[in-house]
Structures are given as C-alpha cells and as structure tokens.
Amino acid sequence: MANLILQPDWQGRVHDCTPEGVYANRRAFIRQMGLGALGMAAGLTTACEHHAVDPLTTDAVVIPADPLSTISPDAPRVGLPAPRNDTYAAAPRPRTDRLAAASYNNFYEFTAAPRHVWKLTGRYRPFPWTISVEGLVQRPLTLDVEQLIRSMSLEERIYRLRCVETWSMVVPWTGFPLASLLARCNPLSRATHVQFICADRADEMPGIESQPWYAWPYYEALRLDEATNELAFIATGIYGEPLPAQHGAPLRVVLPWKYGFKGPKAVTRLVFTDSQPRTFWNDEVPEEYGFVANVNPGVPHPRWSQELDRPLGEETTYPTQLFNGYAQWVGALYPDEA
Ligand SMILES: Nc1nc2c(c(=O)[nH]1)N[C@H]1C(S)=C(S)[C@@H](COP(=O)(O)O)O[C@H]1N2
Numbered sequence: 001m002a003n004l005i006l007q008p009d010w011q012g013r014v015h016d017c018t019p020e021g022v023y024a025n026r027r028a029f030i031r032q033m034g035l036g037a038l039g040m041a042a043g044l045t046t047a048c049e050h051h052a053v054d055p056l057t058t059d060a061v062v063i064p065a066d067p068l069s070t071i072s073p074d075a076p077r078v079g080l081p082a083p084r085n086d087t088y089a090a091a092p093r094p095r096t097d098r099l100a101a102a103s104y105n106n107f108y109e110f111t112a113a114p115r116h117v118w119k120l121t122g123r124y125r126p127f128p129w130t131i132s133v134e135g136l137v138q139r140p141l142t143l144d145v146e147q148l149i150r151s152m153s154l155e156e157r158i159y160r161l162r163c164v165e166t167w168s169m170v171v172p173w174t175g176f177p178l179a180s181l182l183a184r185c186n187p188l189s190r191a192t193h194v195q196f197i198c199a200d201r202a203d204e205m206p207g208i209e210s211q212p213w214y215a216w217p218y219y220e221a222l223r224l225d226e227a228t229n230e231l232a233f234i235a236t237g238i239y240g241e242p243l244p245a246q247h248g249a250p251l252r253v254v255l256p257w258k259y260g261f262k263g264p265k266a267v268t269r270l271v272f273t274d275s276q277p278r279t280f281w282n283d284e285v286p287e288e289y290g291f292v293a294n295v296n297p298g299v300p301h302p303r304w305s306q307e308l309d310r311p312l313g314e315e316t317t318y319p320t321q322l323f324n325g326y327a328q329w330v331g332a333l334y335p336d337e338a
C-alpha cells in the first residue's frame with residue numbers, strides 16, 4: 001500500500017484553543033470549552049473542532065491509503081465470513097455503507113476528530129496483542145488475542161450502534177459473545193462488575209500525547225448481569241473482515257443497547273471487582289455521561305435532545321428507540337427505565 005507522507009492541514013491549530021494551564025485542571029478545562037466528553041453533537045460543531053484535532057507538530061504522519069486499508073496484515077483471517085446469527089434483529093433499518101462507517105469514528109487515543117481517526121492509525125500494530133485477566137478471578141491469566149480468535153466459534157451479528165452524539169450505524173460485526181470470554185476468566189462468585197482497560201500505546205496512538213488532559217488509558221465497565229446478557233458481544237471483525245484499526249482492532253466490546261462510549265476498543269485488561277468501577281467519560285464529565293448510559297430518547301443529554309439519530313452516510317433522521325430497539329432482550333435488566 002502506497003502511503004502518503006502528509007503534513008496535516010490542522011497542524012498547529014491547537015494553539016488557537018488550548019489555554020495555558022490546561023494540564024492543571026483538565027476536567028474544568030473540558031467543561032469550560034463546552035466540548036463535553038465526546039466532542040461535538042450533530043449541529044453543535046464549533047470552530048473548536050480544530051481544537052480537538054491532534055496537532056502532530058513534531059512528526060510527519062504516515063497516512064494510510066484509504067479508510068479500508070487499515071486492516072492489520074497480521075490479523076488472523078479465520079472463520080470469515082462467519083455464519084450469520086439473525087436472532088437479535090431490531091426493527092430493520094438500512095445497513096450502513098462500509099466506507100461511511102470506516103471514515104467517521106470515535107477513538108480518542110488517535111484523535112477527537114472523528115473524520116481523522118483512520119488517518120492517524122498508520123503506526124498502529126494490533127497484533128500480537130494480549131489481554132490480562134485480573135482482580136476477583138480464580139487465578140490471573142494472560143490471553144493471546146490471536147489464539148482467542150482462533151479458539152472461539154465466530155458468528156456475524158447485524159447490530160445498531162447509537163453514539164451519544166446522535167449519529168448511528170447498522171453494521172455486521174464478527175465475533176463472539178462477551179459471556180464466552182468472561183467464562184474463560186473464571187471470575188469468583190463475589191465479583192459483581194468487570195472493568196475494561198484499553199491500550200496505552202502512545203507510540204502508536206498519537207492522541208494520547210496530544211491530549212494529555214485525559215486520564216489515559218480509556219476505561220469502561222459493566223455490571224456482570226449486563227456483561228453476560230446475550231446481546232453483549234466482542235467484535236473481532238466487521239463487514240466480513242478483521243477489524244480495521246479505527247473500529248478498535250484487535251477487539252472491542254459492542255453493546256447495541258447502550259451509547260457507543262460504553263463499548264471500549266482495543267481492550268488490554270479485564271478487571272473483575274465487587275463494586276462499581278470507574279469509567280472514563282463518567283469521570284471526565286459526570287453530569288453528562290452516566291455509568292449505565294442506556295440509549296433512551298426520553299433522557300436528553302444536558303446539551304442536546306436524544307430523540308432522533310442520523311445514520312452515517314444518510315441525511316435522514318430516525319426516532320431513537322428505548323434501548324436502541326433492543327428492549328426485548330435487555331429491558332428486564334433495568335426495571336426503573338423500561
Ligand atoms: N478505547 C476507546 N474505545 C471507544 C472510544 C474511544 O474513544 N476509545 N469511543 C467510543 C465511542 S464514543 C463510540 S460511539 C464507539 C465508536 O465506534 P466506531 O468508531 O467503530 O463506530 O467507540 C467507543 N469505544
């Protein structure tokens with residue numbers, strides 16, 4: 001693949017928006033910028049979109065040829081395409097164009113600017129990769145992700161994803177139930193939650209250094225009854241191929257009934273606990289991003305409505321449904337919300 005060496009056009013613009021003293025109080029800074037955790041909601045994009053973009057003032061960037069050229073050559077291509085499991089079909093919506101999904105991503109370890117994530121993945125090497133299993137387990141383990149992929153029976157599921165910023169998509173993931181992974185971890189019976197801790201590879205993920213005000217690495221968590229719900233999925237592929245870097249290679253959590261930020265990408269540690277673990281966006285902006293974070297059109301974000309969502313690559317909006325249309329599988333987990 002012929003890579004272009006480009007000086008990004010946003011180079012240097014970070015100074016327009018980054019006041020002195022940011023590092024002293026990054027949370028107050030984020031609030032003050034009105035950026036919120038996940039950047040800009042549809043329609044709320046501001047001049048400071050450039051603030052959120054990585055400056056990359058020191059290095060030239062190796063930009064991949066296109067958004068679909070970011071699949072690691074080292075990813076195992078086993079069991080693809082995987083047999084489709086159609087059990088969990090929410091009311092049908094058009095499938096998202098593959099290029100549209102690969103061109104607009106949230107993956108802050110690369111950049112907070114969704115259109116630029118794929119461009120910044122040129123140094124990322126998601127294989128080999130291990131996941132350490134820690135906390136309240138019979139014994140700590142290290143899992144090799146390639147072996148894990150080869151050992152699981154892979155399936156394809158078409159799921160909706162709803163970002164808290166109001167964009168959405170409908171994509172075919174390849175992978176296996178999160179419950180199958182957790183079963184291999186042998187958690188102790190007193191474990192109640194699992195925390196996911198993501199990669200902290202500053203050499204490969206330029207957003208880590210360019211946004212030092214965040215508490216890297218990204219971390220998320222679930223109650224174990226949520227994590228073992230049959231909808232909860234580990235994706236190792238999308239559109240019948242291994243995951244491109246920007247979708248979270250080598251593996252990411254997919255929870256179609258929760259806002260997208262609850263599904264961590266590039267997970268490298270699983271920690272079982274007996275109390276509710278902390279989560280990245282809840283720590284950053286607690287008044288905007290809760291722990292449970294189920295898709296719920298009746299609960300507006302403090303800065304925008306959650307009633308509608310706009311699929312990537314489309315102009316139309318659709319009414320957002322409670323639990324993103326998956327109430328029949330997860331409603332019983334949330335008696336107060338359902
Ligand atoms: N490690 C990590 N995981 C992450 C994020 C992130 O910034 N870092 N963003 C989340 C958000 S806000 C969304 S909407 C989804 C986006 O997934 P996609 O880019 O594959 O559509 O990833 C989630 N997982």
Ligand SMILES: [Mo]
Nearest residue numbers: 163164260261
């Ligand atoms: Mo999101």
